[in-house]
Every structure is written in C-alpha cells, then in structure tokens.
Amino acid sequence: METVKITAATAQEALEEVREKLGPEAVVLNVRQLSANGVAKLWSKPRVEVQAGRPEARPNEKEALKQIAGKVEQLERELHARPQPAAVGPNFPPKLLGMMREAHREKGGDGLSPSVKILEGMGLLPSHSRWLSGIARNHLGGTKPRNTGEEMGQVRDALTDYCHDVAVRHELPGNPARILVGTPGTGKTTTLCKWITRESLSGNQPVRVWRLDGPSPNTAEFLNVHGELLQVPIERTFDNADKVPVDTLKFVDLPGVAAGDTAGLEELGRQLRFFAPAQVLLTLNVAYDLGTLLSHARFFSALPLSGLVLTHMDEEPRLSKCWNLMLGTQLPVVHLSGGQNVPGDFRPGLPEQLFDDWLTGEEGA
Ligand SMILES: Nc1nc2c(ncn2[C@@H]2O[C@H](COP(=O)(O)OP(=O)(O)OP(=O)(O)O)[C@@H](O)[C@H]2O)c(=O)[nH]1
Numbered sequence: 001m002e003t004v005k006i007t008a009a010t011a012q013e014a015l016e017e018v019r020e021k022l023g024p025e026a027v028v029l030n031v032r033q034l035s036a037n038g039v040a041k042l043w044s045k046p047r048v049e050v051q052a053g054r055p056e057a058r059p060n061e062k063e064a065l066k067q068i069a070g071k072v073e074q075l076e077r078e079l080h081a082r083p084q085p086a087a088v089g090p091n092f093p094p095k096l097l098g099m100m101r102e103a104h105r106e107k108g109g110d111g112l113s114p115s116v117k118i119l120e121g122m123g124l125l126p127s128h129s130r131w132l133s134g135i136a137r138n139h140l141g142g143t144k145p146r147n148t149g150e151e152m153g154q155v156r157d158a159l160t161d162y163c164h165d166v167a168v169r170h171e172l173p174g175n176p177a178r179i180l181v182g183t184p185g186t187g188k189t190t191t192l193c194k195w196i197t198r199e200s201l202s203g204n205q206p207v208r209v210w211r212l213d214g215p216s217p218n219t220a221e222f223l224n225v226h227g228e229l230l231q232v233p234i235e236r237t238f239d240n241a242d243k244v245p246v247d248t249l250k251f252v253d254l255p256g257v258a259a260g261d262t263a264g265l266e267e268l269g270r271q272l273r274f275f276a277p278a279q280v281l282l283t284l285n286v287a288y289d290l291g292t293l294l295s296h297a298r299f300f301s302a303l304p305l306s307g308l309v310l311t312h313m314d315e316e317p318r319l320s321k322c323w324n325l326m327l328g329t330q331l332p333v334v335h336l337s338g339g340q341n342v343p344g345d346f347r348p349g350l351p352e353q354l355f356d357d358w359l360t361g362e363e364g365a
C-alpha cells in the first residue's frame with residue numbers, strides 16, 4: 001500500500017493534504033500528536049502527524065465468488081491428479097489442501113456437505129457445522145451444485161445472508177448513542193478512539209463523547225488527549241436535559257465490568273437506560289480462548305446488546321473465532337479492530353469479506 005505521512009497544525013489540515021496526495025479514497029492509518037522538543041515546547045504549539053495510505057482494491061462480489069469456486073475447482077483437479085498435498089498449487093495453504101482431500105473422500109459420511117466439512121476443519125464448531133449444513137441445503141433450493149467449489153459459493157451465500165438477517169434484526173432506529181461494554185482491558189476505549197477518529201476525519205457528522213465513570217472510575221485520560229487532537233469534545237458528566245442535535249454521533253466510554261461481577265453488571269445496566277435506545281456493543285478480545293469469550297458473552301447477555309466489536313485481531317489469526325462468536329451469540333460483528341495505532345486497523349464486520357479472508361487466509365496453513 002502506498003502511504004504518506006503529513007504533519008500539520010490540525011488533523012483536518014493534514015487530512016486535506018493527504019487527500020490531495022492520495023485521492024478521496026485515502027485511508028487514515030495513524031494519527032498522533034507531535035510535541036516540540038526541549039525549550040521550544042514553551043512557544044511551539046503541538047503539531048499533528050497523520051499517516052495515510054491508498055487501499056488496494058478488493059474483488060467485487062461476483063469476482064470473489066468466482067475466485068472461491070475457481071480455487072476449489074483447481075484444488076480438486078490437482079488433488080485427483082496428485083494425491084500428495086505438498087505437490088498442489090501455491091494458492092492454498094497445505095492444511096486446507098489436506099482437508100479438501102479428506103472432505104472429498106468422506107463425502108456425505110456424517111451428513112455434512114464437503115464444503116461445511118472443510119469449514120469445520122478450519123475451526124467452525126461442530127454444532128455450527130451441522131446447523132450450517134442444514135441452512136445451506138435449504139438455501140440451495142432445487143439447484144444441485146456441480147462441484148465442491150460451487151457448493152462452497154452457495155454455503156457462503158447462505159451464511160452471509162444469515163449474517164445480514166441477524167444485523168437487520170439488531171438495527172436500531174435513528175441515531176443511537178454507541179456504547180462499548182465488556183470486561184476490563186478488552187480495548188473499548190482504544191476502539192472508541194479509532195471510531196471517533198474515522199468519523200471526525202470523515203467530517204460527515206459532528207461527534208461528541210462522554211467519558212463516564214461506571215461501577216469503577218474511568219481512568220482513560222488518553223481519550224481526552226485524543227479528543228483534543230481531533231477537536232472532539234470529551235465530557236465527564238451526562239446531563240439528560242442537554243439537547244444534543246439529532247445528527248451528532250454520540251459515543252459513551254465506560255470502564256469494564258469483570259465477568260461474574262453481578263452487582264457491577266446491574267449498575268451498568270441502570271446506567272445504559274439513560275441512553276436508551278443505545279447501540280450497546282459487547283467488546284471481546286479475540287486473543288482470549290473461545291470458551292472464555294463465550295462465557296463472557298453469556299454474562300453480558302443480560303444487557304440490551306446489539307452487536308459485537310472484536311479487538312486484538314492483530315494477535316489472533318484464526319478467523320473461525322469470529323464466526324463461532326457471531327453464531328454463538330447471534331449478534332452481528334459490527335467492527336473489527338487490530339493493534340494500538342489509532343485508527344490503524346479498524347473495519348466494519350462485512351460477512352462476505354470475513355468469509356473470503358477465512359477461506360483464503362493463512363488459517364488453514
Ligand atoms: N495488541 C493490541 N492491543 C490493544 C488492542 N486494543 C487495545 N489494546 C491495548 O490494550 C490495552 C487496554 O486497552 P483499553 O482500550 O484501555 O481497554 P478498555 O477496554 O477500555 O479498558 P477498561 O476501560 O479498563 O475496561 C491498552 O494497552 C491498549 O493499547 C488491539 O486490538 N491489539
């Protein structure tokens with residue numbers, strides 16, 4: 001990716017220069033404040049450094065499907081010709097190749113289609129595999145796929161359609177406040193910094209943030225530093241009588257509640273009612289093991305959750321975890337976040353993209 005670093009008096013000024021250099025599709029990768037060194041600090045105002053890049057174009061829907069079908073077809077052809085996984089084409093991770101061969105050999109043995117068997121081999125929980133086989137079969141209607149590649153495309157359609165249905169079910173009307181909840185240290189405030197950076201630099205809507213104490217004090221001073229950099233107001237108290245303009249994007253930062261702290265959870269629930277209807281997003285650190293994450297999700301399910309935010313994507317290569325969490329909680333993955341850079345890796349949870357990256361990524365290697 002072609003990147004540039006621009007230093008200016010404000011983030012907005014730096015962004016204008018970025019867009020001049022990289023065009024309107026430029027994506028901001030990092031925003032940080034640069035302070036003058038030594039005594040120059042006394043008279044110099046801090047400057048802002050914006051690092052940005054031009055993203056590589058991703059294949060469109062049709063191309064992605066063609067790619068998947070093509071890859072699976074190619075794989076099957078090669079598998080027939082050469083039984084040794086090491087001898088087949090470079091596009092598939094060796095583990096995936098092994099699984100394809102295995103799935104082909106065991107076709108139909110346990111009621112799972114070869115494609116779903118592959119996904120199970122790539123980490124999908126068996127209970128989800130059985131369910132997916134069922135919905136994929138119904139989704140297909142009367143059309144029988146001619147090969148595993150075509151079948152994988154249809155499984156992808158069934159699963160991603162289901163994800164869109166789940167997302168629609170959790171959509172809230174109007175412009176609700178966004179509130180990230182979860183256990184302490186999962187990356188809620190960091191994600192919020194990333195989110196407000198994206199939104200405030202896009203300049204589409206004004207942004208306002210409330211950094212509130214919860215069952216424990218909210219010590220995230222870095223949120224204020226970041227707000228100052230973006231010229232986004234960060235408030236420490238919330239006044240219900242305060243009439244916020246309808247187009248303002250409202251974000252609320254609250255400290256974490258430990259799993260099992262039922263008194264803390266009740267207090268958090270009471271606090272959330274002030275903002276209702278709010279988009280309450282359960283923030284999970286995907287570097288934790290799946291069992292722990294699912295138990296955290298169960299604990300927080302007492303709250304009116306409308307989605308998941310998955311953090312620490314930089315530390316967890318297995319995208320199967322995202323799928324198992326989405327299917328286990330029946331909540332849409334609203335955002336994915338990886339790393340400490342702001343905004344760095346912060347992207348919407350697009351089911352098609354998540355599926356393609358899962359299938360073609362390094363997970364099976
Ligand atoms: N590697 C990595 N570190 C992260 C990520 N997100 C956050 N962190 C780091 O995790 C630590 C905790 O992040 P916070 O954003 O303060 O977590 P929090 O959930 O707001 O914590 P509490 O408010 O105390 O509940 C910080 O050191 C962050 O820099 C991530 O995606 N990847």
Ligand SMILES: [Mg+2]
Pocket residue numbers: 188189190220253254255256
């Ligand atoms: Mg925090």
